[in-house]
Amino acid sequence: MTSWRDITTLSILFLSLYFEVFMLVTYVRRRRLLHGRVKHEPQIHPDLPDVTIIVPCYNEEKTLVATIKSLLALDYPKEKLHIMAVDDGSTDGTFKALQEFADHSQVEILRKENGGKHTVLNMGIARTKSEFVGCLDADSYVNPDALLRIIKRFNDPEVMAVVPSMHIHMPRTPIQKMQKVEYTLGVFWRSILAELNSLYVTPGPFSIFRKSVFDKVGLYHKAHNTEDMEMAMRLQSNGLKIVCANDAVVHTSSPRSVMKLYKQRVRWTSGFLQNLRDYKKLVFNTKHGHLGALVLPIMIISTASIIFIVSGWAYDMWRYLHGLFIRFEALGTRMFEWNGFNWHSWNWFFLHTSPIMFGGLVSLVIIIAFILVGARLSKAKWPRITDFLWYGALYSIVAPIWLLRSVYNLITSRQTIWR
């Protein structure tokens, strides 16, 4: 119990428990408000403002039709909802697929040379005259009541941006089931972070902005290929309010394979870390509220912690393999001789117990509770036990790898590739 490794692990555990309890306390205080939003059905009324949704399309011929159809199916007055589908220099049949909506009064189809998602958004923002503007990636689909629920939050004149709850669109592979649980936990995190005024990302799928905010803080930047994080941090550093409509649900397509997921996450995590470096004035700055005092410092510490803990596991694994090797050296093939089942090693005495284990158990229970609450906050069903198992098994293996790669990218200032 006195090794430096144990002390570091205990400190990490203490900090993560502290953060979890902080989130828990916030949830307990705001639970009526958060769950109340879900119960309340939004109504269409004549005073609804004009909204433009930009759909950036880059080689998305297969999914974009369904995306646009889901937008057209939104409960919102037709004359007030404008869809701007932008082909960002696709090399496949994207533009052809878009022609399906050529005669649709609500849909405007544009085509430009390839320039990246931020150029599409900036073009759309410049062209629109709507009071509110948002974006929906061409691989995502909205619930019919999502926009009404989001627009309702702009009744507060201080609110500059509203983010939705995101779920995985039809999870099938283990990798997608893992993400399903992860996204459900994400719903909880974002709902609570919003209550703490600490959102640091306005996700690409269906975050809606007051258009005037772009006059104030400027247009999108390339921002290490994570323009949605940079924009949120820019709003935060200007003291502008981002809230979460946990009751507004968007479904997004997710990587089916480990490699695709790995690439996506390296882009996200590298982008987050590199943007954070650009906005380091936010960190440990109580002028920026809980975001500066707690949330961002915890994010940085947890990145370092996960690397530390995983290195520890790797070391344990090496030690174990080394021990097997020593046994093989000593005994040769005799080590494989079966000597009956050793019941005595199942004695309570030899169960591994430590403060780290008990604390970790409490932490795990709290996380599971967060996931279950996350499902309730976004009108979703609880994930299945098998989903949880996939999450536990895969996340603990895959997540550290993309994290390590992202930290490497941060140190070498390497830029990720979008697709």
Next chain:
Amino acid sequence: MAIKHHIAFKEWKKYLVTLAITLVIFGTAIGVSMWIDSARVNNIRSLQDNISLNILSSETQFNLLKDASCSDLFNSDLATQLSDIGDRLSFMEANGHSKDSDIVSLKQYYYLLEIKDYMLINAATKCPIKPTTVLYFYAPNCAECDKQGDVLTYLRQHYPDNIRVYSFDYSLGISAVNTLANVNKISETMPMPVVVIDGKTYAGFHSVDEIAAIEPKIMYERTRIVLSPHLDDAVSSLGGLLAKSTHSSNSPVIATIFTGIPKVVASTTWDMKSGFDNSTEAVTKRISENARAADILGAQVRNLGYLDGQYRISTATTSLENKITADIMRLLKTYDTSTSSMEIYGPAVFSGNVGHYDHTILHEAYMNVVAQYKPRGVVTFFIYEDFPYSKEAGIPKIDLAKTLRADEPQFSYTPIYIPLADDIASTKNSAIQAYTSQLKAMTINGIDLVGSSLDWTKHRCDGLFKIPSACEVVYQVQK
């Protein structure tokens, strides 16, 4: 319209509330963990106290009975308990408690117990079936020591009856351990690991094969063969030893002599009382009862097929005796190899009119075997107290060794008391209950075999052990 994000006082209070809750969770986690650790320390302490009592009791017996007692050396329970404590201590050390004062003192205590047990075993020089003792000195952070540890663990797990390993961390500088090292000519400069096998010191790593070359007995397969006159004598007399043997390398053998089915069908009083119409039915049923009992004990069965006394017409005992002698010799040869150790158990004879003539015939044949047999491997001969005649003869007031000496004066007979743990005694009891037909006949004759055997086993060694224990008694026969 920038809003102020400064954290209000009310919000700062939340940081403190969170801190308080986190501290409570954390404190509980540490508290629970410490409580379990202290339960572990207490567990080791009570195990050690128990062992210390056992060792003290062995020592006392040893002093009382001089070198005649091998009882506790006969079983490996003590060794198992000692190594179990060793495992527990290593577990505590591996989990960061190596510097706790409790663990350090428990470890010293443990080493003293090991040394004591080692001395006791080596003092009993006349004990026939003595395990090989290995002292193992190691140091931390020594790869060769890890290898040596793996080799010794392997031997200990596969041949628990043949080897006792006593391990010592030489780097701790515990004075008793240093003295033990000095006595065995181990100097501080010697590279670790060092093993001492039966008193001889070997420095450096030694593989399984190298150790087997130094002391082949360690890897001997041990077989116990109990010669039984009738189909229930071995189990009712030595059921405990047979049940115990299942832990050793080979399952024990019950070789029953008088198991033949008469060609001329007969009807005897005894078979009638047992509930049988004729001899064919009786013997067939008794053979299957015996097989069930052997199953319960984990033993193998060999039936030699001689006719039971009640079915025999000829009274020529000498020729029968010689035939049985030859058959037993033949049987033993099938188990006797140069890499095995055998223990053979035959029935006793009693003074006066106590006993049964079939038992006497087998006893005489067995004594012929003892006198004539030239083993290839390591063979030890024993005589067991056959129940219920042992009780009838007045044992333990009567000294059976004396009776045996009067009968065959060219041998010496050393009593060995085999303590039986409760679970072993109850296994024996359920094996005896497999002989339903014989129990029936006994009941008609007014004998409660199950009850009286249980009682006999339980009290046979009263006053002999410091901690009262059920037991069985055998006598080692030496030329």
